[in-house]
Amino acid sequence: MEAFGMTAAQLAERGKDNLPAEFLSKDHLIYSSPATLSFNSPGAQGFGVKRAGLAVPGSVMLLVAPGCCGRNTAISSVPGEYRDRFFFLLQDETDIVTGRHLPKIKKAVKEVVDFLETKPSVVMICITCVDALLGTDMERVCREASEYAKVPVKACYMYALTREGRMPPMTAVRKTVYSLLEPAQKDPVAVNLLGEFATFDEDSEMFGILEDIGIEHIRQLAGCKDFEEYKKMAEANFNIILNPECRSAADEMNKNLGIPGIELTRLYDIDRIGKQYALFGNAIGCEIDTKKYEEEARAAVDALKNAYPNLTFSVGEWLNADAFELSLSLLTYGFGVSEIFGTVTNENFNYIKAIAKLSPNTVIYSNLSPTMLNYGIGNNNSDFRLGKDAAYYHPGIPGLDWNDEHKPFGFSGVKKLFRSIKETLDVENSANVEVVE
Amino acid sequence: MKGLLKYLSPFAPDQSGAQAVFYDLGGIIVISDAGGCTGNICGFDEPRWFGQKSRIFSAGLRDMDAILGRDDRLVEKLKLALSQVGGEFAAIIGTPVPAVTATDYRALKSLARKKTGMTILAVECKGTALYDEGAESAWEELFTTFTKDESGEKENTLGIIGMTPLDLSITHPEAFVKEIGREGGFDKVFPYGMGAGLEEIEKAGRVRCNLVVSPAGLKAARMLKERFKTPYSMGFPFFKSEEKEAFLKAAGKKTLVIHQQAAANEIRKMLLEADGTSKVTVATWFRLDKEFACEGDLRLETEDRFRDLVLNGDFDTVIGDPLFKRAIKEFKGNYIDAAHYAVSGYSGE
Numbered sequence: 001m002e003a004f005g006m007t008a009a010q011l012a013e014r015g016k017d018n019l020p021a022e023f024l025s026k027d028h029l030i031y032s033s034p035a036t037l038s039f040n041s042p043g044a045q046g047f048g049v050k051r052a053g054l055a056v057p058g059s060v061m062l063l064v065a066p067g068c069c070g071r072n073t074a075i076s077s078v079p080g081e082y083r084d085r086f087f088f089l090l091q092d093e094t095d096i097v098t099g100r101h102l103p104k105i106k107k108a109v110k111e112v113v114d115f116l117e118t119k120p121s122v123v124m125i126c127i128t129c130v131d132a133l134l135g136t137d138m139e140r141v142c143r144e145a146s147e148y149a150k151v152p153v154k155a156c157y158m159y160a161l162t163r164e165g166r167m168p169p170m171t172a173v174r175k176t177v178y179s180l181l182e183p184a185q186k187d188p189v190a191v192n193l194l195g196e197f198a199t200f201d202e203d204s205e206m207f208g209i210l211e212d213i214g215i216e217h218i219r220q221l222a223g224c225k226d227f228e229e230y231k232k233m234a235e236a237n238f239n240i241i242l243n244p245e246c247r248s249a250a251d252e253m254n255k256n257l258g259i260p261g262i263e264l265t266r267l268y269d270i271d272r273i274g275k276q277y278a279l280f281g282n283a284i285g286c287e288i289d290t291k292k293y294e295e296e297a298r299a300a301v302d303a304l305k306n307a308y309p310n311l312t313f314s315v316g317e318w319l320n321a322d323a324f325e326l327s328l329s330l331l332t333y334g335f336g337v338s339e340i341f342g343t344v345t346n347e348n349f350n351y352i353k354a355i356a357k358l359s360p361n362t363v364i365y366s367n368l369s370p371t372m373l374n375y376g377i378g379n380n381n382s383d384f385r386l387g388k389d390a391a392y393y394h395p396g397i398p399g400l401d402w403n404d405e406h407k408p409f410g411f412s413g414v415k416k417l418f419r420s421i422k423e424t425l426d427v428e429n430s431a432n433v434e435v436v437e
Numbered sequence: 438m439k440g441l442l443k444y445l446s447p448f449a450p451d452q453s454g455a456q457a458v459f460y461d462l463g464g465i466i467v468i469s470d471a472g473g474c475t476g477n478i479c480g481f482d483e484p485r486w487f488g489q490k491s492r493i494f495s496a497g498l499r500d501m502d503a504i505l506g507r508d509d510r511l512v513e514k515l516k517l518a519l520s521q522v523g524g525e526f527a528a529i530i531g532t533p534v535p536a537v538t539a540t541d542y543r544a545l546k547s548l549a550r551k552k553t554g555m556t557i558l559a560v561e562c563k564g565t566a567l568y569d570e571g572a573e574s575a576w577e578e579l580f581t582t583f584t585k586d587e588s589g590e591k592e593n594t595l596g597i598i599g600m601t602p603l604d605l606s607i608t609h610p611e612a613f614v615k616e617i618g619r620e621g622g623f624d625k626v627f628p629y630g631m632g633a634g635l636e637e638i639e640k641a642g643r644v645r646c647n648l649v650v651s652p653a654g655l656k657a658a659r660m661l662k663e664r665f666k667t668p669y670s671m672g673f674p675f676f677k678s679e680e681k682e683a684f685l686k687a688a689g690k691k692t693l694v695i696h697q698q699a700a701a702n703e704i705r706k707m708l709l710e711a712d713g714t715s716k717v718t719v720a721t722w723f724r725l726d727k728e729f730a731c732e733g734d735l736r737l738e739t740e741d742r743f744r745d746l747v748l749n750g751d752f753d754t755v756i757g758d759p760l761f762k763r764a765i766k767e768f769k770g771n772y773i774d775a776a777h778y779a780v781s782g783y784s785g786e
Contacts, residue, residue, distance in 0.1 A: 001520070001521045001522070004521075021517070025497055026497065026499065027514070028497075028514055028517055028518065029467060029494035029495065029496060029497060029514045029515065029517075029518045030472060030475070030494060030495040030496075030497040031494060032475050032476075032479045032486075032491075032493045032494060032495060033490070034486075034487060037476065037479065037480050065533075066450070066533045066563065066564035066565040067447035067448065067450050067564065067565065067567070068447070068450035068451075068452060068453070068474055068477060068532065068533065068564035068565075069447075069473065069474075069477075069533070069564070070446060070447040071446075071447050071448075071449060071450055071453070071477045071481060071482065072476065072477045072480055072481045073446060073447075074446040074447070074481065074760075074781060074782050075445070075446045075760060075763065075781070086446065087441070087442065087443055088441070088442040088446065088447055089438075089440055089441050089442075090440040090441075090442065090447060090565070091440070091565060092440065092565050093536070093563055093565045093566075095565075096533055096536060096537050096563070096565060097536075097537065097539075101440075104438070104440075107438060108438055108441050111438055111441060111443075112441075112443065115443050128473070128533070129470075129471055129473070129503075129533060129534050129537075130533050130534075130537055132500065133500075133503055133504070133534065133537045133538065134537065158473070159500075160470070160471035160472050160473040161471045161498060161499055161500040161503060161534065162499075162500055163471065163472065163499070164499065165499075165500065370494060370517075370518040370521050370522050371521045371522065373490060373492060373521075373522045374521075374522065377490075
């Protein structure tokens with residue numbers, strides 16, 4: 001059987017409530033290829049729960065789990081700055097059935113704290129599917145361990161079993177990393193950017209816009225040099241939520257610290273970005289002038305369009321964008337999109353309907369369908385690939401992974417993306433020029 | 438504290454060992470997990486995965502699948518996948534989730550066989566054991582299921598049992614295999630699982646002898662000896678010349694070798710052949726088979742014991758995976774690297 005794909009028109013006609021089984025991961029085995037690595041092993045590259053849990057400055061992590069759960073955190077595979085911050089309490093067969101490991105946790109925490117030359121700001125205890133099934137009360141375990149080892153102890157829930165549930169692991173860990181903040185006096189000129197575990201791309205106009213409206217302190221978790229700076233995040237006047245997985249953490253911060261939040265989405269459609277900033281300005285009672293940034297973004301799009309007017313893209317989902325929103329933006333700018341590798345959700349189905357109108361024959365695939373084993377790797381029907389998964393399917397064409405940890409945002413993201421595409425193609429074309437002597 | 442790792446990180450688990458045995462044989466491999474275990478295997482423990490397409494799938498278990506024990510859903514998914522991508526057989530490999538919910542693998546295997554009409558293999562891994570335990574069960578399951586009862590004369594061939602990248606720390610053993618055949622005067626060599634497929638496994642009863650290159654392969658080799666009277670020996674002819682050269686610097690000295698038993702024994706043999714006064718102790722975190730152990734060889738279980746052995750054992754030299762150096766920074770002797778993929782993920786290639 002060939003790789004299963006449907007055109008945007010076919011999918012739009014079926015509707016979001018009538019998706020074929022190949023698009024519903026609960027109904028089939030999950031295919032595992034390098035294109036799915038970020039899905040199947042969030043810690044293998046980028047930020048998984050374990051690395052994310054260490055975003056709090058000065059923290060260390062104790063993984064309490066069977067050995068298999070810690071394997072991809074092997075010392076040889078984690079970045080150097082994390083190597084001395086991971087510890088493991090391995091569960092044996094009896095532990096995973098009876099839960100007899102629980103009384104050992106507080107002693108293990110103390111042994112780790114005593115072992116370290118500098119007392120950690122917090123010990124993050126990462127637990128996995130086993131404790132999800134055992135129904136372990138980790139909040140209680142952490143309280144006991146904290147009293148015993150005299151150090152803050154927090155739980156990170158790496159429950160892969162609940163990935164499509166109400167509180168998936170990456171949502172839960174975002175809640176955990178902000179949970180050490182305590183109520184503080186508000187600073188009217190301070191805001192937090194919530195959402196990621198590395199700082200946002202510093203070229204983003206977001207920083208300039210916030211400064212223009214009088215914000216003096218823009219704090220991000222990954223930008224905090226030490227625990228003292230981290231604690232100042234509690235002073236923020238408001239939070240800007242830049243990743244939907246942070247909604248739950250923002251709700252908690254609103255409830256416990258009195259910091260309200262406003263959500264902004266990473267978009268690649270210039271008009272929609274402008275509208276979003278206008279709405280943001282209305283919400284906080286400020287007028288925001290984005291004309292300069294908007295013009296720069298549009299110039300970058302136009303430059304690519306002028307140089308390569310008939311460009312057709314293959315767009316993946318392992319990148320700093322919603323694959324469908326980015327595809328729709330590319331189509332709106334007049335480019336072609338031959339295929340999209342993406343996960344169809346309620347939230348992005350409107351984009352698919354819009355894509356169906358502009359480019360009904362764009363084919364949509366699910367990376368996770370077993371049929372993707374039969375996808376014809378190298379059968380290129382596009383000129384450029386976007387996303388690390390698209391790179392796996394189309395190794396022979398120029399492209400960008402576009403998945404830097406320092407994530408782009410706003411007009412500057414558009415500008416950077418389109419400039420990078422043009423530069424990549426320029427280099428490719430210059431390499432292909434035959435030199436006549 | 439037993440089970441607490443302050444210096445090291447976890448070694449390859451049983452499910453990684455089991456899948457490594459089946460990886461190259463053309464079947465569908467289903468990791469019975471929620472996704473993370475498959476990710477660990479593909480993203481870390483199976484170096485071949487990045488270079489070739491494979492039929493490794495995650496069962497994609499969710500909390501209610503586990504709580505309600507919905508094995509029938511897993512079998513339906515397997516049936517669908519087989520119809521979509523085919524496969525010579527299907528192997529279901531356990532993880533902590535089915536271990537907690539006490540999945541009955543015999544029943545699951547039987548149900549899957551009936552519903553799909555395919556040969557089904559199952560290995561009851563729990564994620565709490567080490568890779569050699571999973572590999573041992575997988576080798577046994579493989580030869581039990583596929584090797585035919587054949588009579589007739591033995592052929593002048595050699596079977597190699599126990600080859601996985603986790604044991605060998607390489608993914609392309611072809612040149613070594615060729616050399617083994619040439620040196621031993623065999624017409625053919627069958628490197629099961631890394632070059633020799635199901636057809637050769639079916640005919641495993643006719644090989645003249647088996648070479649076991651990891652203790653994980655011993656159980657299967659003993660079973661084949663019982664069924665077909667095929668003799669076996671242990672060896673590890675996969676070290677490169679530059680590695681051997683480095684090891685020989687320890688000749689004539691008091692040396693501790695830490696590796697899987699077949700590889701460690703090979704290093705000991707080299708050192709003793711080079712200098713009969715060498716004093717070599719073998720230690721392993723994995724299986725230590727009595728038949729191939731010398732007096733004083735030992736199995737390691739905790740970091741504390743490992744540190745005590747190295748720091749107070751009066752050794753001139755330690756030979757082992759580079760990762761171990763993290764735990765013994767105070768060791769004043771000479772340390773020679775011998776990569777073991779199942780320990781650190783460092784490859785010898």
